[in-house]
Amino acid sequence: MKSPKTARKMWIAAGITLGALIIVSGLIVQPSLIRRVPFTLPEASLDTWEAILSNPRPISVRTFSTGTMKTDLSGILNLEHPAATDIEDTPVDLPVNVSIVRHAERGAYLVDGGLDASYVHNPFGTMRGLIVERFLGKGSQEPGQDTASLLDREQAAIQGVFLTHLHMDHTAGLVDLPKDIPYVVGENERYVNFRFIIQGDHLAGVPELQEIAFDKGVDLAPLGTAVDLFGDGSFWAIRSPGHSAGHVLYFVNGVEEQVLLTGDACNTLEQFSTGIGPGFYSSDVAQAQASMDRIIRFKNQHPQVALSFGHDQAMLR
């Protein structure tokens, strides 16, 4: 048995360790303090896929690569999946996409932030910290390929930015964009920097994030709860947690083409074809698999809808 004196020393040591841990994590973990306000939701105009798909609107979307990111296959593809036993982990180069949505009356909007121009000279862009070089994917980019240059070239005076989620390869390009437009994310989507360890501050200067609340959404099975962003059935956000807690898909209900932007709920065409869900970059691998399974079911039910993936230049039409 320990003497009371030893026991007391152990308690004191444990208390000091715990206190130090709390102080250190308080210094390092830097959740974004950016103000969150609700995205103002119009009444949904329609509430079934059949009604939506038979009422396309004057809206279009084009997807562009803003550079590439070298990463491990296991980050984007769950190699623990039973269908992945023959697949080896290997570095892959993935395009980092953004999409420009154009609505006849409302103008142009951007989906996701892509990469900023710093990736031409620096594989880590504006990311910095002790573990950045060791653990972060290496970006590369042609001059003029970045998001701001793309918007100039496409003469897209964007009225706002809709984000599938807030991982760094989707927020880097925001540093060069205007700050006086709405920035919209799904509810529960966090943006965290780890001071000294890994940080980017991509939201600097953005005054607030508008959060889409899905509790007033309509159930668009098999994909899930959806909200009619413009109130005319043209542009929808659909809840798809798993890759991140607040991940969102966007559906563009165009006359020319109806397109589902999958973000990282389905990274590539190959991922879709194999049915193997997202890998270790996911906040919840099982939930990410379930979200991707719903995309596959949706495409089977509505083959006329094209899929545009978060990290692929190939679309599935």
Ligand SMILES: [Zn+2]
């Ligand atoms: Zn991504």
